[in-house]
Amino acid sequence: MTETTKPIHVRFNIQNLKWALLENGKYGAPQKYGTSKKIEIEADASVKKIYGDGKRIASIMNDKGKTAKWTTNNVSDAFEIAMGRKIRIKQGVASIKQQEIKTFAFYFETSGLDEDNKMPLAKTWVFGATSTVAPSEAYEQTTDEVNETQYETVIEIAGVELKNQDGSIYRNERTGQEVRVWELSSFPDCDGYETFGNEVPTPTFEEVGGDMSEGSGNA
Helix, strand or coil, rough: CCCCCCCCCEEEEEEEEEEEEEEECEECCCCCEECCCEEEEEEEEEEEEECCCCEEEEEEEEEEEEEEEEEEEECHHHHHCCCCCEEEEEEEEEEEECCCCCEEEEEEEEEEECCCCCCCEEEEEEEEEECCCCCEECCCCCCCCCCCCEEEEEEEECCCEEEECCCCCCCCCCCCCCCCEEEEECCCCCHHHHHHHCCCCCEECCCCCCCCCCCCCCC
């Protein structure tokens, strides 16, 4: 990184949704899903409050990962086939009972407005994703205007381990525990930004100079 990423005041738009299947321990080449309308990513976490002597003495965080929901203009048959929910047969593409759970990563881009009124494009990879439910479908009769159909796909996110430069698993020096990465965003001043969406990166720990306290916010 050449300089500290400037704080982002507003983030908007969603584009260039891609996915890459995990096979034999490696992510394959990213494939375009199609045009998207919205992506929602939410934390799947809870807090256990412990009381003693009539007062709260501790809070234990149970961070189970994240969940996501894609809202798209159409359903990608290639993605559904990879997930085991569709199959190509002689007569066409058949929806079938899902009998396995595949792991994948997905990628998307968002625009932002920084303190200099510039609009940097953030590129984001999300790791360890699974999809166990086929997209919802609803079709309406056309009346005065064309009734546009949109599709929602629910995703669970398990993440991946943060690695050291030598490929070993990174451990937090204060807790001794592994660090799990749910998503990774790259900005124009980050190393490898230009090619960030070309393949699924391996989150790797490296000391970064500069003050990152304000940061750019999540994509």
